[in-house]
Structures are given as C-alpha cells and as structure tokens.
Amino acid sequence: MDLFGETSDWESKLKPILKKYKGERHPLQYQNTYQLLVMVVLSAQDSDANINKIAPALFEKYPTLKSLSQANSETFIPYISKVRNYPTKAQWLLEIAQTIKNDKEIPLTMKELIALKGIGRKSANVILRETNKPAEGIIADLHVIRVAPRIGIIKESKDGNKVEKDLMQILSKNIWSEIGMAISFLGRETCRPKPKCEECLLTDVCYYYATEVL
Incomplete structure (x- = not known):
C-alpha cells in the first residue's frame, strides 16, 4: 500500500x-457571503450546529455589514454570548465590519481574507470554496x-x-x-x-x- x-x-x-x-454545501446555514463570513469567524473552536442556532436572531438584528459596522460591543455581544470565546470574536467582527462596511466589498482572495482579524487559512479556504472562487x-x-x-x-x-x-x-x-x-x-x-x-x-x-x- x-x-x-x-x-x-x-x-x-x-x-x-x-x-x-x-x-x-458547508454545514453552516448561511444565506449570503456576509453571513458566511460572520459564521465562519464565530465557528472557530465551536460547533457549526451552535452557530446555526444563534444565526437567525443575529442576522435579523444585523442583516448587513453596514448595520454591524454601526454596532458596539455592548449591543452586539448579547447575540453571540453563547459562542465560545465570544468577547474576542466580537472585537474581530466589529473590526471587520468597520473595515469593509459594505457586503459587496467583502474580499474573495486568500491574501485579502487572511488580512482580516479572526480569519486564518482554514476559514479563508471555506469562504473561497463556498463562493465558488478558485482554490488557493x-x-x-x-x-x-x-x-x-x-x-x-x-x-x-x-x-x-x-x-x-x-x-x-x-x-x-x-x-x-x-x-x-x-x-x-x-x-x-x-x-x-x-x-x-x-x-x-x-x-x-x-x-x-x-x-x-x-
């Protein structure tokens, strides 16, 4: 062998x-690239099932990157408080939202994705695969x-x-x-x-x- x-x-x-x-499709139940990005960051060291459970309320409150960019830790954290390591992930996601601000501006290359807080190669590979971009x-x-x-x-x-x-x-x-x-x-x-x-x-x-x- x-x-x-x-x-x-x-x-x-x-x-x-x-x-x-x-x-x-990946087991994360996302509806668009914005939701995928957020859920991938939240799912690190946590289960996809747990992230799927908290996602509906989270995205009802924050349906776009623009709405998330206007949030602060105090308003955002209650929606992700059942996620492992949520204080750090909240900081990462708020920083990503304030950096990109617009769903259409979400980068879809390895280099640009891993430059974002909370996104390593594994997360970037998931995002590229799920958005049908060339594998890197x-x-x-x-x-x-x-x-x-x-x-x-x-x-x-x-x-x-x-x-x-x-x-x-x-x-x-x-x-x-x-x-x-x-x-x-x-x-x-x-x-x-x-x-x-x-x-x-x-x-x-x-x-x-x-x-x-x-």
Missing part, C-alpha cells in the same frame, strides 16, 4: 468521496486533521497549516476546492473519532483499515 504521498494517484483513490460530496489551498479543519493521516495520505500532525501544506504538496490542484470538504464530510459522518469502517467508501485504500481493522 502506498503511503504518505508516495503515490501521485491519490486523486483517483479519493474519487468515491469526491463524487459523493461534490458541491455539497485546501480546507484543513479538525476532521481533515484527524482523517487525512488515518487514510494514509499524509503523516499525522495537530497543526492545521502543516496538514494543509502537506496535502497541497501531494494532491492535484484541480481537486483542492472539493477535497478538503469531502474529507471533512467523511470525518463528520463516517470516519468519526471511533470510525464506522463498515460504512466507509475508502476501505480499499485506507491505511488505518488495512493495519488496524483487517
């Missing part, structure tokens, strides 16, 4: 999940960090940026946009911390399955 990038054929090996999850990297969320080494594509690392960099060196650029989310969905549904290998589409290429299950 080829391991840790020793093959250039990972694209074909991963086709079953690329096919299954192609174009599937690979989404490496906590599911990808767990699952990609387990499959055997890369060596294990807890550092999301390293995981992304390693995946970018191994995987063809034409699948960058979809593969991160496909691995993430696999991790959410099947390759859980306690994996459901009997339901997995990748058992014939998976290092974990070959060494731990068989």
Whole structure:
C-alpha cells in the first residue's frame, strides 16, 4: 500500500468521496457571503450546529455589514454570548465590519481574507470554496486533521497549516476546492473519532483499515 504521498494517484483513490460530496454545501446555514463570513469567524473552536442556532436572531438584528459596522460591543455581544470565546470574536467582527462596511466589498482572495482579524487559512479556504472562487489551498479543519493521516495520505500532525501544506504538496490542484470538504464530510459522518469502517467508501485504500481493522 502506498503511503504518505508516495503515490501521485491519490486523486483517483479519493474519487468515491469526491463524487459523493461534490458541491455539497458547508454545514453552516448561511444565506449570503456576509453571513458566511460572520459564521465562519464565530465557528472557530465551536460547533457549526451552535452557530446555526444563534444565526437567525443575529442576522435579523444585523442583516448587513453596514448595520454591524454601526454596532458596539455592548449591543452586539448579547447575540453571540453563547459562542465560545465570544468577547474576542466580537472585537474581530466589529473590526471587520468597520473595515469593509459594505457586503459587496467583502474580499474573495486568500491574501485579502487572511488580512482580516479572526480569519486564518482554514476559514479563508471555506469562504473561497463556498463562493465558488478558485482554490488557493485546501480546507484543513479538525476532521481533515484527524482523517487525512488515518487514510494514509499524509503523516499525522495537530497543526492545521502543516496538514494543509502537506496535502497541497501531494494532491492535484484541480481537486483542492472539493477535497478538503469531502474529507471533512467523511470525518463528520463516517470516519468519526471511533470510525464506522463498515460504512466507509475508502476501505480499499485506507491505511488505518488495512493495519488496524483487517
């Protein structure tokens, strides 16, 4: 079995999940790019389900970047107080809103996105993928960090940026946009911390399955 990038054929090996999850929307239930931006910032170290729960009231009160730019911490925080690390995230989002001010001015390149407070490469990759912009990297969320080494594509690392960099060196650029989310969905549904290998589409290429299950 080829391991840790020793093959250039990972694209074909991963086709079953690329096919299954192609174009599937991110679990954050956003309605537009403004909502996506805000929800991505809020979701760091928190669950998508929690962010989806608080989103309706938040966006009813602050439907645009312009309305958010006119808020202050005192008025804004009650709407996100159930979010992990909400005081810091409130500062980030208010600063983003005051910097950009207009929904149509939201930047959609990696360089411009990561220049904003609270947005790292993972968040930027999600925003670029969900807005159908050309991929400049690979989404490496906590599911990808767990699952990609387990499959055997890369060596294990807890550092999301390293995981992304390693995946970018191994995987063809034409699948960058979809593969991160496909691995993430696999991790959410099947390759859980306690994996459901009997339901997995990748058992014939998976290092974990070959060494731990068989």
